[in-house]
Amino acid sequence: xxxxxxxxxxxxxxxxxxxxxxxxxxxxxxxxxxxxxxxxxxxxxxxxxxxxxxxxxxxxxxxxxxxxxxxxxxxxxxxxxxxxxxxxxxxxxxxxxxxxxxxxxxxxxxxxxxxxxxxxxxxxxxxxxxxxxxxxxxxxxxxxxxxxxxxxxxxxxxxxxxxxxxxxxxxxxxxxxxxxxxxxxxxxxxxxxxxxxxxxxxxxxxxxxxxxxxxxxxxxxxxxxxxxxxxxxxxxxxxxxxxxxxxxxxxxxxxxxxxxxxxxxxxxxxxxxxxxxxxxxxxxxxxxxxxxxxxxxxxxxxxxxxxxxxxxxxxxxxxxxxxxxxxxxxxxxxxxxxxxxxxxxxxxxxxxxxxxxxxxxxxxxxxxxxxxxxxxxxxxxxxxxxxxxxxxxxxxxxxxxxxxxxxxxxxxxxxxxxxxxxxxxxxxxxxxxxxxxxxxxxxxxxxxxxxxxxxxxxxxxxxxxxxxxxxxxxxxxxxxxxxxxxxxxxx
Amino acid sequence: xxxxxxxxxxxxxxxxxxxxxxxxxxxxxxxxxxxxxxxxxxxxxxxxxxxxxxxxxxxxxxxxxxxxxxxxx
Numbered sequence: 001x002x003x004x005x006x007x008x009x010x011x012x013x014x015x016x017x018x019x020x021x022x023x024x025x026x027x028x029x030x031x032x033x034x035x036x037x038x039x040x041x042x043x044x045x046x047x048x049x050x051x052x053x054x055x056x057x058x059x060x061x062x063x064x065x066x067x068x069x070x071x072x073x074x075x076x077x078x079x080x081x082x083x084x085x086x087x088x089x090x091x092x093x094x095x096x097x098x099x100x101x102x103x104x105x106x107x108x109x110x111x112x113x114x115x116x117x118x119x120x121x122x123x124x125x126x127x128x129x130x131x132x133x134x135x136x137x138x139x140x141x142x143x144x145x146x147x148x149x150x151x152x153x154x155x156x157x158x159x160x161x162x163x164x165x166x167x168x169x170x171x172x173x174x175x176x177x178x179x180x181x182x183x184x185x186x187x188x189x190x191x192x193x194x195x196x197x198x199x200x201x202x203x204x205x206x207x208x209x210x211x212x213x214x215x216x217x218x219x220x221x222x223x224x225x226x227x228x229x230x231x232x233x234x235x236x237x238x239x240x241x242x243x244x245x246x247x248x249x250x251x252x253x254x255x256x257x258x259x260x261x262x263x264x265x266x267x268x269x270x271x272x273x274x275x276x277x278x279x280x281x282x283x284x285x286x287x288x289x290x291x292x293x294x295x296x297x298x299x300x301x302x303x304x305x306x307x308x309x310x311x312x313x314x315x316x317x318x319x320x321x322x323x324x325x326x327x328x329x330x331x332x333x334x335x336x337x338x339x340x341x342x343x344x345x346x347x348x349x350x351x352x353x354x355x356x357x358x359x360x361x362x363x364x365x366x367x368x369x370x371x372x373x374x375x376x377x378x379x380x381x382x383x384x385x386x387x388x389x390x391x392x393x394x395x396x397x398x399x400x401x402x403x404x405x406x407x408x409x410x411x412x413x414x415x416x417x418x419x420x421x422x423x424x425x426x427x428x429x430x431x432x433x434x435x436x437x438x439x440x441x442x443x444x445x446x447x448x449x450x451x452x453x454x455x456x457x458x459x460x461x462x463x464x465x466x467x468x469x470x471x472x473x474x475x476x477x478x479x480x481x482x483x484x485x486x487x488x489x490x491x
Numbered sequence: 492x493x494x495x496x497x498x499x500x501x502x503x504x505x506x507x508x509x510x511x512x513x514x515x516x517x518x519x520x521x522x523x524x525x526x527x528x529x530x531x532x533x534x535x536x537x538x539x540x541x542x543x544x545x546x547x548x549x550x551x552x553x554x555x556x557x558x559x560x561x562x563x564x
Contacts, residue, residue, distance in 0.1 A: 098544060099543075099544065100544070101536065101540045101541065101543065101544065102536075193521070194520050194521055195521040195523075208518060208519055208520070234528065237523075238519070238521065238523065240521065240523070299509075302505060302506050302509065304502065305502055305503045305504075305505050305506045306506060308499060308502070308503055309503055324546060324555075325545070325546075325553050325555050326541075326544070326545055326553055327544040327545060327546075328544075328546070329546065330546035330547065333556055334556060334557075335556055335557065335558070335559070336555055336556050336557065336558040337558070338556075339555065339556045350492070353492075354492060354495065354496065357492075357496060358496060358499060358500075361496075361500075370507070371503065373516060374506050374507070374509075374511060375503075375506065376516030376517055376518060377511040377514040377515070377516050377517075378506050378509065378511065379516070379517040379520075380514050380515055380516060380517040381509075381511070381514060383517060383520060414495075415495050415498070415499060416495075416498050416499055416502055419499070419502075430520075431520060432520030432521055462520075462521070
């Protein structure tokens with residue numbers, strides 16, 4: 001069994017398709033592993049009959065089967081993706097008990113490729129958060145150190161893959177929600193170009209920013225999942241897919257490739273340990289033949305300001321649908337407005353309320369131009385900064401997160417400090433660009449303690465996923481990160 | 492929460508200092524061309540399926556408390 005769990009998804013899928021491993025045996029091994037979840041990574045599992053027998057007698061863990069590229073592969077799915085008959089909460093009380101009547105295109109595509117749903121993973125409520133502490137169902141623990149956060153909002157997906165509770169996972173990234181938890185848990189997380197993967201059936205947070213992507217053990221698995229997930233979907237008119245598709249990466253060096261280090265993103269507020277790993281990774285890039293230069297992206301430092309206007313503004317309109325009438329919970333009340341207010345007061349957590357208030361304020365008459373209008377213009381400037389950088393360089397690189405995993409409760413009283421975790425990931429989201437975080441090493445947290453994973457972020461031009469994966473693959477190979485929770489950490 | 496929101500808005504206010512007069516706003520980052528799909532009827536979701544998830548379905552519709560108290564104001 002343990003030999004099966006040691007395989008990457010690409011290795012397992014190849015052996016299953018060659019008939020060397022029965023797909024059912026592989027799936028069963030992972031179901032048993034997922035059942036051992038002590039991190040609160042899962043909100044629902046395919047073997048959890050008490051909380052999730054789907055209607056119609058259909059087995060929710062049903063696999064697409066056949067000879068698809070992911071035949072027999074179980075995938076941990078962030079609880080933001082609707083799956084027919086399977087409880088889907090988006091980490092919120094307001095959707096407790098909700099079973100969608102339809103399946104998200106991303107989940108459908110995995111199914112079409114032969115994969116199945118292993119479980120639904122815990123997350124910050126409606127994907128709002130960077131630590132998973134905003135889940136209505138309790139925080140996820142970081143497998144490297146259970147006193148620390150796994151990052152967020154796709155914290156359950158990242159922790160499940162890092163802890164060996166799932167072979168791979170999907171999540172969503174609005175301002176860093178795939179890349180940051182991947183960084184804090186020591187795995188690979190890819191946010192594709194906006195439009196690469198359909199958002200149909202993905203519960204909306206900020207529609208102009210939300211994007212689905214894979215969280216995996218390595219870059220090859222990320223490419224394999226992306227290849228199945230990407231593509232145009234008639235149900236999402238903003239989806240366009242990636243022309244030419246995605247192939248397994250094979251590049252071994254970085255010669256001739258030009259990497260830009262943004263001067264604005266590489267100064268204050270980075271933990272010394274993170275900085276050291278980042279600089280060592282830059283040396284690795286040069287050793288592989290890559291060319292490094294500093295570049296100016298002057299508006300990226302305003303990314304957080306623009307993001308925390310735009311994302312809450314979009315959220316405040318998207319979340320208006322939770323009114324206790326058509327789905328989800330309802331507070332008992334004798335009168336309609338009282339029912340709306342009671343439902344939202346009871347159903348939404350503090351961070352969601354905070355963002356709805358920020359968003360409605362930013363969109364209100366008299367403040368619209370000062371906040372929303374200006375933030376949209378900053379977004380234009382940030383996209384232009386990247387466009388200028390990509391006229392000279394192939395990639396922009398930064399640390400994924402300014403720190404390693406922080407302690408549970410450390411930032412819950414200071415929302416702004418929490419938001420600043422997204423400093424390096426938000427600019428790419430605003431510009432709609434693809435970016436990947438790969439584990440680059442371990443570093444001691446500020447204040448001491450066992451060493452924890454550090455992620456290295458690489459961003460590429462829109463729809464440049466194949467080139468991005470090739471570079472990440474070469475770099476991953478040279479870095480040779482093989483630390484695992486419990487082996488090198490204290491988890 | 493008022494103090495927290497003020498702190499966030501103070502940070503956001505940093506963009507007030509930028510010169511953005513001639514900059515167009517971005518609402519969507521990917522260049523899209525409008526396309527038309529064939530105008531063909533398709534089956535819609537069955538009413539019963541949609542009502543299954545409602546907290547209080549009744550007579551083939553969503554039932555909600557009366558807004559009467561509001562209209563009296």
